[in-house]
Structure formats: C-alpha cells, structure tokens
Amino acid sequence: MxxxxxxxxxxxxxxxxxxxxxxxxxxxxxxxxxxxxxxxxxxxxxxxxxxxxxxxxxxxxxxxxxVGPGVFVPRRRTEFLVERAVALARPGAVCVDLCCGSGAAAAVLLDRVAGAVVHAADIEPAAVACARRNVEPRGGRVYGGDLFAPLPGELRGRVEVLVANVPYVPSGEVGLLPAEAREHEPLVALDGGADGLDVLRRVAAGAPEWLAPGGRLLFETSGRQAEAAVRAVGAHGLRAGVVADEEWGATVVVATLS
Known part of the structure; x- marks a missing residue:
C-alpha cells in the first residue's frame, strides 16, 4: 500500500x-x-x-x-450482556442464544464456558445462515424460527442460561436510528413495538417453560425501559434485577426462575 x-x-x-x-x-x-x-x-x-x-x-x-448484508451487526455494548452470561454459566451449562443474529453471544459462550451446550435461534434466514457459520464450527447448534418454536423439545426445563438479545427500540424511534442500521439491518432486529418491549414480553412468557430451576434469563434494554422490563418478566414469576455499565452505555436485566 x-x-x-x-x-x-x-x-x-x-x-x-x-x-x-x-x-x-x-x-x-x-x-x-x-x-x-x-x-x-x-x-x-x-x-x-x-x-x-x-x-x-x-x-x-x-x-x-x-457478518454480512442483511444481518444485525453485534454491538460492542452487548459484550457487557455476554460477559454477564459467561460469568453465570457453570462448566457444561445448557445455554440458549435467542434472537441470536450473527450468533455472537453463542460463539462467546462456546469459547469461554468449558463444555457448554449451546443452542441459538433467529427468525431471519440471513441471520440463521450467518450464525451457523459462527456457531456450528465451535460445537453449537443453530435453528431458524420464531423465538422458542424451533428449539429441540428436550431443552424444556433444562436451560441454565438464556440470553435473549431482543429488539428494544420503540417503533416510533426506529426512524431516529443511524442510517447504517435503518437501511442495512433487518427491521425485525431493531423494532421492539410501541414501547420497545413487545418481543421481550413474549420471551418472558415462554422462558419459565424452558429454564431450569434457578436458570437465568438475560437481556439488554435501555436505562429508561429497565423498570418496565423488570415488571414484564416479574409478571411471569421471574425475579429480576438490573446491572449497568456506564463505560459501555449498557443496561442488562438478569431474571431468575425460582
């Protein structure tokens, strides 16, 4: 050069x-x-x-x-979410990366947690194809479909760490996102509904069926949505707390199945 x-x-x-x-x-x-x-x-x-x-x-x-065209680009702030998941996962833990996008969280869990059994799922075909290239060579499995629907039935009641990188941008604010996101990433990975929590509510409703006793659901949200997000998961019997990192500008909710 x-x-x-x-x-x-x-x-x-x-x-x-x-x-x-x-x-x-x-x-x-x-x-x-x-x-x-x-x-x-x-x-x-x-x-x-x-x-x-x-x-x-x-x-x-x-x-x-x-990553590639049509696939959500993993954000650096989401490293905070994944770090929390890795810290909670014991060796050999059964883990799920829901709304996995490129499969970044699943790849890190496989890389950092000894013997982890990791499954990932996304509804976007481009994301599923991309995640398979990132996750399956590391020993995980990737499925295409809506939230929990494509996961193997034998995972019910066995998931110890459930990472759900749900979309949480309110529909009315999607137009305010940088053009790179609006024009090149799938809307389904960005738009969280009227208040940004629609997909989270669906995950929270399904999580108790899939989590093991004491299992954790972790997801990212904004600071201003955190209180409502805690209430949303609490409505389904999950005990939730909020952790944040100012350096990354990240807010994560950790919810536990009693």
Whole structure:
C-alpha cells in the first residue's frame, strides 16, 4: 500500500463522513485482494453500508464474528450482556442464544464456558445462515424460527442460561436510528413495538417453560425501559434485577426462575 493510495482511500472515507477513516482504511485494505476489490469495498462503505458488512466480520469480545448484508451487526455494548452470561454459566451449562443474529453471544459462550451446550435461534434466514457459520464450527447448534418454536423439545426445563438479545427500540424511534442500521439491518432486529418491549414480553412468557430451576434469563434494554422490563418478566414469576455499565452505555436485566 503506497502512501498516495492510502491517502486517497482515507480522503474518500472522510468525504463520506467516516469519523475513523484511517482505521477503516486499514481494515478495507486487509479485506481486499487487490486494487479493484479495494475500490469496490471503499465505494460500498462510502455509500453508507456498515463497515462490518463490507469487510465481512465484526470484532466482538475478542472474537472475529462473521457478518454480512442483511444481518444485525453485534454491538460492542452487548459484550457487557455476554460477559454477564459467561460469568453465570457453570462448566457444561445448557445455554440458549435467542434472537441470536450473527450468533455472537453463542460463539462467546462456546469459547469461554468449558463444555457448554449451546443452542441459538433467529427468525431471519440471513441471520440463521450467518450464525451457523459462527456457531456450528465451535460445537453449537443453530435453528431458524420464531423465538422458542424451533428449539429441540428436550431443552424444556433444562436451560441454565438464556440470553435473549431482543429488539428494544420503540417503533416510533426506529426512524431516529443511524442510517447504517435503518437501511442495512433487518427491521425485525431493531423494532421492539410501541414501547420497545413487545418481543421481550413474549420471551418472558415462554422462558419459565424452558429454564431450569434457578436458570437465568438475560437481556439488554435501555436505562429508561429497565423498570418496565423488570415488571414484564416479574409478571411471569421471574425475579429480576438490573446491572449497568456506564463505560459501555449498557443496561442488562438478569431474571431468575425460582
């Protein structure tokens, strides 16, 4: 890579509004097999496509998670959710990653929890295909379908850690999201209904049937929704508490089946 070529790529990215143009240029160079592909990748990024979709992967909790067009990009703040799940999972724990998207949470559980038995599910076909590439080589299983519906029946009453990265953006606020999300990620992974908690309520209603005694349901929400989210899971007999991390800007609810 010559200095002139590097400056040209950085300049194109800056002109397109990329704040971290130098870092992005380095990733694009690494993803391109030659000048022609590099030009195509830069054009895609300059047009507003998420960087992770362009280069084909996202950094998440120390892992390289494959992503692609039409797949929700795992957020760095969600590492806080997954860290809490890993901390609660004993060796050999039965774990489920619901609304799994790329399967990032499932991949980390398999990587960090010795002997973990991990299943993941999502309703979006593109996400399911992507998650299979991230999860199944690590020893997990991925299913396509709505929430708990595609999971094997033998998991009922046995799940010790249930991570549900449910969408929680209120429908009326989806239009306020960055264009990268609105235009390139599936709406079903973003829109949580009128108050942002519709999908969570469905997960909370089904969770007691699938959780083992003492099993935990963990999900991310916003700080302003946390109180309502705790009430939502409490309505189904789960004892819930809230943990937050200011550095990541993350709020997580941990609910336990008594």
């Amino acid at each position: 010559s200095d002139v070529a590097d400056a040209t790529v950085v300049g194109r990215l800056r002109a397109a509004g990329c704040v971290f143009a130098e870092e992005e240029a380095e990733l694009l160079y690494g993803a391109a097999s030659g000048p022609g592909e590099l030009d195509a990748l830069v054009r895609r990024r300059a047009a507003g496509e998420p960087l992770e979709h362009v280069v084909g992967w996202a950094a998440f909790a120390g892992l390289r998670i494959e």
